Amino acid sequence: MSLRQLNRIGVISDTHGDVAAWERALRIWGPVDLIVHAGDVLYHGPRNPLVQAYRPPDLAELINASQVPVLIARGNCDADVDQLVLEWPLQSQMVLVQTPYVRLIATHGQGMDKVEMVELAKRYRADIFIFGHTHVPVLEKVEGVILLNPGSPALPKGQEGPTVAVIDEKTVYLKALKEGRILGQIKLS
Numbered sequence: 001m002s003l004r005q006l007n008r009i010g011v012i013s014d015t016h017g018d019v020a021a022w023e024r025a026l027r028i029w030g031p032v033d034l035i036v037h038a039g040d041v042l043y044h045g046p047r048n049p050l051v052q053a054y055r056p057p058d059l060a061e062l063i064n065a066s067q068v069p070v071l072i073a074r075g076n077c078d079a080d081v082d083q084l085v086l087e088w089p090l091q092s093q094m095v096l097v098q099t100p101y102v103r104l105i106a107t108h109g110q111g112m113d114k115v116e117m118v119e120l121a122k123r124y125r126a127d128i129f130i131f132g133h134t135h136v137p138v139l140e141k142v143e144g145v146i147l148l149n150p151g152s153p154a155l156p157k158g159q160e161g162p163t164v165a166v167i168d169e170k171t172v173y174l175k176a177l178k179e180g181r182i183l184g185q186i187k188l189s
Contacts (some may be wrong), residue, residue, distance in 0.1 A: 006033045006099045011150045011165035013038035013108070013132025016045065016077065018154030020053035021177070022062055024138040025153050025164045028180045032070055033085050034167070036097065038132035038150065039075020039108035041090070051154050060085040071095045075108035077133060083147075095111045096124060102188055104128040109149070110121065114142060128172060137163040139174040139184040146172055146186050153177045 010029040015021050015037070041063070042056040057077040063070055063086060070088040072078075073095045083090050095106040105124055109117070109131025121129040128146045131138075137151030138156040151163035151174075162177035167188075 004092055007169055007183060008034075009097075009099075009104075009167040010035045011038070011106075011130055011148065011167060012036070012153060013150050014034070014040045014075070014135050014152035014154060015054035015059065016048060016051060016152070016154045017042045017053040019055045019058045019062065020151035021051070021162060022059055024162070024177050027118055028164055028175055028177055029166050035066060035068060035070045036095065036104070036106045037072040037075045038106050038130050040077040040132060041075070041086070042156045043070070043077045043079065044155075046078040048155050056108050057085060057113050058115060063088060071097065071106065071128075073106045073108055075131075076110050080125075096126070102127045102167065104130055104167070106130040109133045114147060119145055120124060128167065137165075137174050137183065139172065139186060141186055144189075146188075148172055148174070150174065164168045 010032040105126040135152035139151035150165040
């Protein structure tokens, strides 16, 4: 895949071992050229309930079978042992992606506030700062930086229910996972 073919990016976070959430996200995104995961991939975490479709080994198999690259920022629930079953690497705590139309940073975001996120994005000249951790979807522009938390498709905490996001050449979309309804959108400059 060349950068010229990178037209659509699926964005997800906090799947926490939920196979059904991953499968629904793939359907809602449609064809994508890259998937960016903002962490907490397989393990549910000690403070989270088990989701109905909690099958970390099966989710690992689905992610491994992805025909498009999956870039994963390591979350606070991701462990070295997870890398034993994931063929796509658990990157460092931050992933930087450059496309012909946008530069983005993905990190799990725990312990960061909006000011720190915007400062980090500006430091790396990123247009979009992707984060997870809170399970609450966010799509807003602050000081010229788009802050995007795709929420959680597995353990949502926002009133919107399970959510994911997609980025194309012109727009960032936040989508409801159940019906694919657009919950918010911001045009890229």
